[in-house]
Amino acid sequence: MLVIPVSTLALGIWQVFRWRWKLGLIAEMRRTTLADPVPLPRKIEKLEYRKVQVKGEFDYSNQVLIGPRALVSSEDRTSGRQMSRGVFSSGSTRNGYHIITPFKVEGNGETILVNRGWVESRNFSKYNHVQGSTEIVGIVRKTEQRSPFITKSRPGENLLHFRQDQR
Structure with missing residues (x-):
């Protein structure tokens, strides 16, 4: 019974890290293209x-x-x-x-x-x-x-x- 909540929590944490990585890419792209x-x-x-x-x-x-x-x-x-x-x-x-x-x-x-x-x-x-x-x-x-x-x-x-x- 713990498999579903633990895997959902792990996927949620992974999505937060991925979101932060994407924000970093967007900021880098903006900095590069506006230079x-x-x-x-x-x-x-x-x-x-x-x-x-x-x-x-x-x-x-x-x-x-x-x-x-x-x-x-x-x-x-x-x-x-x-x-x-x-x-x-x-x-x-x-x-x-x-x-x-x-x-x-x-x-x-x-x-x-x-x-x-x-x-x-x-x-x-x-x-x-x-x-x-x-x-x-x-x-x-x-x-x-x-x-x-x-x-x-x-x-x-x-x-x-x-x-x-x-x-």
Whole structure:
């Protein structure tokens, strides 16, 4: 008879520790993302979610798309109404792609990939191109691991299904 109360107490204590750990992660994420941008260093392994500042030019000839991806928003911007999200959603969803553009860093000759944002499928031609040298501030993100349920990206095409290392 003591097994149920003892196990429930143990699970409750575990949840409190887990909650405190999550609060620590949220505080760390907030501190990291709100910090002032730093110049892009050579090694970025420990800069996940850190703001970096870099100057250079976009290379639109090698631009790729990641998707299709639904717009992640709690309301439809065109009508202002709440939208439900999910597998069995009855609301209309807006599909599009993340536009990933290579960015040639000024000074060291390296090229980084920049997620320029989400755009609706029918609005690709309206997406603005920045000409010449520009300075950008972005957040460092690492490569994603492909989920077993996501289609493999095919090399040579300008369409990817997840963030991946192109080496």
